[in-house]
Amino acid sequence: MPAQIEAFLDPASSTYSYVIYEHDGSACAIVDPVLDYDAAAGRTRTVQADRIVAFVREHQLQVQWLLETHAHADHLSAAFYLRRELGGKIAIGQTISKVQDVFKSLFNLEPEFRVDGSQFDHLFAADESFMIGNLKAKALHVPGHTPADMAYLVDSTMILVGDTLFMPDVGTARCDFPGGDAHQMFTSIRKLLAFPASVSLYVCHDYPPEGREPQCMTTVGEQRKSNIHVRDGIDEAAFVAMRNQRDAGLGMPNLLLPAIQVNVRAGNLPPAESNGVTYLKIPINKL
Template sequence: MKPEVRCVLHEPSNTFSYVVWDPVSRRAAIIDAALDYDPHSGRSGTDTAQKLVDIIEAEGLEVEWILETHAHADHMMAIPFLRSHFDAPTAIGEHITGVQERLVWLFNLGADFPADGRQFDRLFADGDTFSVGELPARVIYTPGHTSDHITYVIGDAVFVGDTLFMPDAGTARCDFPAGDARQLYRSIQHLLNELPADYRVFVLHDYGTENRGLAWETTVGEQIRDNIHVGQGASEDDFVAKREARDATLPMPVLILPAVQVNIRAGHFPAPEDNGLRYLKIPVDEFRAHWQLPASANRSA
């Protein structure tokens, strides 16, 4: 079955958020909705997320799901704003709990912070199924960019998050906490080998090239044939060497430290302190590429 798909661009992070719906029942899901946030002023906004609301209202859709592919490092989730408009459950992959555990330690959030994923209504495991209207949907666990990353297959539409980019841009970076280039290669191979060549692939980010503007849709077959990192039978070792060399040159996203604090809370900012203000923390001189959780921080011990 072929769903309708519309996207909205969050320009500061070059993020594409999606509305996908069953054209018969008019029931819909929202995927990877971005909140506006200015790191210079600390101000948040909902102009980009409002465009998703506008699409839903203009098309007369009923929202059944608010979905996330992973705990993004380059933008904040707009879940609270969307929940103020739509009474729909939220979902993310079950491995969000590992991300929460690491970041509870990094930001010293305290033993009372619930690192069990309860901030979301459902935690998806690999192979879980659900529906959007009459459209069959399933979850594929695709770690590598991050340890919690999942892909949604809804009808013939594949929402790969930060796994694949457009074929001429390759793949996502793997140097975030618990990222792993070998895992990413294997996740991508699993996707490309399992899904039909004509399935549509919708990417989370695109930055354009010298030869084209922004793009957000490709196909499984085009990825197999043309992806500059994994296409044409590229080997795992070659991919890992190229990916790790490229990642070593990349700066961290501007919003990574504030974004992950918000996203492990399902898009909520920390609670106000006793002066009524909310704060985000910046660890000084302790930024680590992999943010390893020390044994002493294991709260289950």
């Protein structure tokens, strides 16, 4: 039976999360789940994550994997919460250690915080094969946005591309975060676009232009024909020049500071301090 996929849009962060499964009662994977965060109040909620919980329970699915495409800068991950509610292994690419090392220094995290990815249950090597129940899957290393970005090929018919590609009329993700690199991004994108034209690509975000509703799925063929940043005929030098110029004018994502501190911990909050309260840090004049 072919893979089934259900998309969940979080309007606040324009993030798509996904549940991938074979049929009712089968194993499943949850990709890039969102934890609601009210920055003004410093409060988390589980409204978006509970939509996924309800779907999983309604379809009697068994969560095998909680897959992160990277340590997101625009939303907090709900992977830790969902593992507690539904089970499964939280997984990310093994180069997450590079991201952890940078942000441990920036946020002056506690000495006990380890930069070896051990906060996650599984670290994927590049091109590592794995199973979602009976569905064959592969973890593709696609650095550029960050050093640790992964895309997930499932059933040879779909790829969860994370922040590497957006819809064709939106283009591609920024490459100016620590460890990001536009040359690497171009190589990663061409790796994805080397798959057959019919392969479906599911994006992590959509920022639609006026007049278009949000969408989550495109195809390799559509991207090669129409992506405004990286369609066929645009070479690496032109892409890198465009990407670097655009990135120089972008502001930081609204939730970057809280999101990174949580997401390098696999969605767990920092340890409570001596008064029993958990804190997130704001470095001043560092970014």
